[in-house]
Amino acid sequence: MELSKIQFGYRRHGDQDRTGTDMAEHPVVVVGAGPVGLSFAIDLAQRGQPVVLLDDADRIGEGSRAICFSKRSLEYWDRLGIGQRMVDKGVVWSVGKIFHGASQLYQFNLLPEEGHKRPAFINLQQFHAEAYLVDRVRELPAIDLRWRNKVTGLEQRNDLVVLTIDTPDGPYRIRANYVVACDGARSSLRQMVGAEFAGKVFEDQFLIADVKMTAEFPTERWFWFDPPFHAGRSALLHKQPDDIWRIDLQLHPDADPAVEKRPENVRPRIARMLGHENFDFEWISLYKFQCRRMDKFIHGRVIFAGDAAHQVSPFGARGANSGLEDAENLAWKLDRVLKKLSPEALLESYHAERSAAADENIRESTRSTDFIAPGSRQEARLRKVVLSLAEETEFGKRMVNAGRLSVPSIYNSPLSTADCDVWRGGPRPGTSMPDAPIAAPAGGPAFLTDAFIKAGTRFTLLEFTNGVAVDPPDGIGVIRIGGNDGFSDSAGLARARYDAEPGTAYLLRPDGYVAARFRHPTRSALDAALARAARIN
Amino acid sequence: MALSTSSNFAKPDDAFRAIVEAHRGLSDAQSSDLDAALVLILANHIGDLGVLREAIALAQRRMVDAGQQQQQQQQQ
Numbered sequence: 001m002e003l004s005k006i007q008f009g010y011r012r013h014g015d016q017d018r019t020g021t022d023m024a025e026h027p028v029v030v031v032g033a034g035p036v037g038l039s040f041a042i043d044l045a046q047r048g049q050p051v052v053l054l055d056d057a058d059r060i061g062e063g064s065r066a067i068c069f070s071k072r073s074l075e076y077w078d079r080l081g082i083g084q085r086m087v088d089k090g091v092v093w094s095v096g097k098i099f100h101g102a103s104q105l106y107q108f109n110l111l112p113e114e115g116h117k118r119p120a121f122i123n124l125q126q127f128h129a130e131a132y133l134v135d136r137v138r139e140l141p142a143i144d145l146r147w148r149n150k151v152t153g154l155e156q157r158n159d160l161v162v163l164t165i166d167t168p169d170g171p172y173r174i175r176a177n178y179v180v181a182c183d184g185a186r187s188s189l190r191q192m193v194g195a196e197f198a199g200k201v202f203e204d205q206f207l208i209a210d211v212k213m214t215a216e217f218p219t220e221r222w223f224w225f226d227p228p229f230h231a232g233r234s235a236l237l238h239k240q241p242d243d244i245w246r247i248d249l250q251l252h253p254d255a256d257p258a259v260e261k262r263p264e265n266v267r268p269r270i271a272r273m274l275g276h277e278n279f280d281f282e283w284i285s286l287y288k289f290q291c292r293r294m295d296k297f298i299h300g301r302v303i304f305a306g307d308a309a310h311q312v313s314p315f316g317a318r319g320a321n322s323g324l325e326d327a328e329n330l331a332w333k334l335d336r337v338l339k340k341l342s343p344e345a346l347l348e349s350y351h352a353e354r355s356a357a358a359d360e361n362i363r364e365s366t367r368s369t370d371f372i373a374p375g376s377r378q379e380a381r382l383r384k385v386v387l388s389l390a391e392e393t394e395f396g397k398r399m400v401n402a403g404r405l406s407v408p409s410i411y412n413s414p415l416s417t418a419d420c421d422v423w424r425g426g427p428r429p430g431t432s433m434p435d436a437p438i439a440a441p442a443g444g445p446a447f448l449t450d451a452f453i454k455a456g457t458r459f460t461l462l463e464f465t466n467g468v469a470v471d472p473p474d475g476i477g478v479i480r481i482g483g484n485d486g487f488s489d490s491a492g493l494a495r496a497r498y499d500a501e502p503g504t505a506y507l508l509r510p511d512g513y514v515a516a517r518f519r520h521p522t523r524s525a526l527d528a529a530l531a532r533a534a535r536i537n
Numbered sequence: 538m539a540l541s542t543s544s545n546f547a548k549p550d551d552a553f554r555a556i557v558e559a560h561r562g563l564s565d566a567q568s569s570d571l572d573a574a575l576v577l578i579l580a581n582h583i584g585d586l587g588v589l590r591e592a593i594a595l596a597q598r599r600m601v602d603a604g605q606q607q608q609q610q611q612q613q
Contacts, residue, residue, distance in 0.1 A: 378569075385573040395581040 006131055007059045010148040016172040026052045027338050029163060029176040031151050031189055034061065035126065036306035036323035037182030038133035042080045043331035045142035046457075049338060052174070053143055054165065056150035060134070063283040064125040064210050067240055068317035071111065072408045072432060073324045074118040075449050075512070079457050082136045083118070086129060090122030091239050096221040098402050100387045102228050106397040107220075110405060115493045116435045117447035121405070123219075123240045126320065154179070154192040156300040178334060179302045182323070187308035193299040199292020200366060202313065203253040204373040207286050209266050210244050213279035217245075223402040225372075225387055229272040234372050234402075237273075244282050247273065248314075250373065257286045289313045291366050293358045297351040305330060310358035315368040315403035318361040325408060326354050332458075332510035336534060346535040349415050357409035364404045371401035408432040415509070417516035417529040426499030426506075426517070433462075433512045436494035438487040448494060449512070451479045451487060458510045459530060461521075464495065466502030470521050473530055509533055540591035 153164030306323030389396030455477030
């Protein structure tokens with residue numbers, strides 16, 4: 001079994017020779033170089049912030065772990081300059097099939113329409129994603145990535161945090177204006193701030209086996225209830241790059257993990273499923289899970305993101321993807337606060353928006369888990385009936401819950417300006433911007449998400465021109481659809497997806513969420529919406 | 538829309554009878570399966586979460602009543 005692929009060297013840093021009043025001070029220290037910490041550091045660095053990124057290991061994590069990355073995550077990684085690399089390597093998919101016993105119950109398509117730059121999902125081993133993120137970090141001199149730097153102490157002062165960090169050369173201390181903790185489900189920083197992390201514990205055990213084989217299964221998510229090869233339980237099959245297949249088997253709650261994990265015990269289970277033995281194991285893991293979150297994502301100057309702040313069951317791909325949504329939500333806010341463009345109060349909206357999103361993810365993934373592993377005889381009965389009704393009714397099919405896959409939350413946010421015009425569709429304030437195909441005046445196909453990046457990944461006015469250009473506030477980007485100098489929307493999809501009429505304008509936040517929208521914007525209305533979204537009062 | 542608790546069938550006895558007859562000859566487990574299926578089918582037909590919640594609350598009050606009656610009987 002080939003496990004971790006990439007190792008990094010520890011290097012002594014000048015900060016380690018500085019003590020007492022000479023102790024180094026940094027605006028932002030990010031703890032944890034997983035997908036969330038790496039993405040967050042890249043985002044901040046691209047916004048011009050120097051970032052110290054600490055990780056206690058010296059290698060990329062072992063095993064495939066997270067494999068499903070959502071459209072929203074890919075759009076975020078596009079902004080970080082690595083979306084294409086992820087998609088080129090990843091396995092693109094949008095169709096899921098649900099089986100009951102030996103027969104297919106139904107299939108769903110997560111992105112049934114054309115005209116989006118990115119697919120519904122790619123499957124990509126977490127270690128590939130992390131390796132590409134580390135490559136991107138190396139292109140950004142503003143990021144100081146320190147391996148084998150383990151935070152062992154945290155002391156909150158008035159307007160800064162003092163961290164004690166252990167290294168192979170012994171401990172040292174640094175000051176940080178803000179610490180962003182992306183140190184995972186077993187976050188040590190969470191313990192250091194004394195935060196509770198309680199929630200629902202699930203007793204069922206699941207076995208993950210990543211196997212290497214050549215197979216002709218389509219690139220779809222296949223889920224079985226009570227399959228013939230694994231009676232009475234559930235199973236999942238999913239393709240990854242490099243001829244690796246993710247197989248997830250539900251085990252009995254009382255199964256002995258040490259016994260079940262042995263390859264000689266896993267092999268017959270997989271062979272029964274595949275009908276042959278022509279496979280090798282890449283990674284085997286047995287897991288139980290909890291659904292829980294921190295009460296507060298912000299503790300003084302320490303801000304939590306990703307699994308450190310919230311944990312969900314794996315059904316629905318809501319772990320890594322929601323962590324990346326945390327990163328994109330926090331990065332622009334912290335950048336504005338550090339630049340003193342917005343007051344510290346802007347950060348409170350990070351907790352408000354992302355804790356509500358965490359609640360939604362926990363609710364959705366808990367429901368999926370309860371359906372996959374019913375907790376009582378009556379729950380099992382209701383599930384049996386739903387599966388049976390699904391064979392002949394549409395409503396039954398839609399009640400079958402084998403994981404509701406990650407979609408970005410809609411924020412009921414203090415940063416949003418309530419609609420005052422009449423809308424029949426389009427993204428309401430608090431919604432992430434839908435993509436659409438457009439073409440630049442000079443020709444060449446493009447997408448709205450590309451235009452957003454080109455406009456500077458900042459507050460941006462998306463205008464559907466009526467010939468009279470609005471005078472935009474200083475420092476904001478502009479995307480103009482229509483007119484002589486604007487993008488063309490020949491398929492009309494941008495207009496349709498934004499319910500646009502001539503004159504319609506959307507104010508987009510730097511994370512690509514809608515802050516406000518107007519049928520006929522005025523400068524004063526735009527100024528007010530901008531002030532609200534940036535918490536400038 | 539609110540849950541309707543007025544009598545909606547022209548012949549309520551026919552409706553009650555239809556349900557009773559559906560359960561004839563079934564074991565308790567089979568009856569429970571049938572009830573579960575009926576609940577889901579009818580809930581979907583109603584298609585209104587507010588009405589469903591009201592119906593659940595009304596049904597749950599039967600459980601409370603039954604519990605209280607049992608308690609009273611035990612006290613006697």
